[in-house]
Amino acid sequence: MNKPRKAAALISGGLDSLLAAKVILDQGVHVEGINFFTGFCVEGHTHAIRKKDRARPKRNNALWVAEQLGIKLHIIDIIEEYKDVVLNPKHGYGANLNPCLDCKVFMVRKAQEWIERKGFDFIITGEVMGQRPKSQRKDTLPVIAHESGAEDRLLRPLCAQYLPETLPEREGWVDRERLLAFEGRSRKPQIALAEQFGFEEYAQPAGGCCFLTDAQYSRKLSDLWSARGERRYELDDIMLLKVGRHLRPRPHFKMIIGREDGENRFLEGYRKQFTHLVTRSHNGPLALLDGQTAEGDLNLAAQITARFSQGRDAESVSVEIHTTDGATLTRQVKPLRGEDIPSHWYL
């Protein structure tokens, strides 16, 4: 009797990886999902932070996909190792700070290590030839297979008909004739296949599943590196870039200002690490101050904080400044007017 073959499917939570896994499951292969958490993933937590979004579903799409497919899903923390991908991408960045090709190589390499450790036979992804400008081109798909070390153990069921035969096809673990020939940016074939499989609901994240493809987020990350004089980050840094208004009024400090209660509560968790400001005479935000302050800067920071409080039109607002050494200062300030905040302060 033939040994049942096992495949690890890279599951992002989107439609393509759902379909790719389903196509292989339907050929009788045992499939388990792998989902990598880089820290830049666009996940339910950003909605969870903002109180106004609390009514939205907070599901993890990769887990939801696994449930639809009836497969196990292993969520893997790659935050530390992923830094090198973001900081030193061999193949460079896309339109923003998205190192898509290096990212795919890295994830498939991690999947290859995983299947070797777990005794699985091959890897499947939801890649579609021509769908992404950098990582899913005819000339870059082989780069991913080669540089990851997966070589012909990497199968792309949605566009396999356009690609050379892989090991699972040659060995008859899967039937090549039942694999697909999707290409290009149109989503119609995927939507039709989803309908055929009976998937009525699936995630279609606008702009992909990674914050690094977002222009504003990339600008904030560039600013962080520029202000520090070096390209490095910790998880807290990149999480904070997802939250609040970010203003840099001076080269040596920036402010992160909560936009509503959910964000203020999230920022409260960082009070011990940053000088932080709160308005006392009026309801207002929690503001973190990141960087060094010189003479006059605390007053400016207090005026900015007051600007985003309910006292924005008042003559004077009382602002408490809590420094990281435990001191508390109180300042009476006149809130900055909207026109006093140059647009280039906003990151």
Place this chain on the structure above:
Amino acid sequence: MSELQLDARCMLCPMPVIRAQEKIEQLQVGDILSVCCTDPGAVHDIPAWCRVHGHTVLEIVQQEDEITIRIEVRDA
């Protein structure tokens, strides 16, 4: 059988799920893991992870902004 605690407060999803997954991999069938979290997304994500792996959620207790999820490890 043993009962363990996991402090996943102030972690945003999917970190509570990842930490619970790592802890459960070290436990035996019948052990109980109590995960304490603050991200409301964990109420959905941890039970979903348990369902796909065959573990049992015994109870979910929510007190103000803290959520405790008790999981019984099953033979997954």
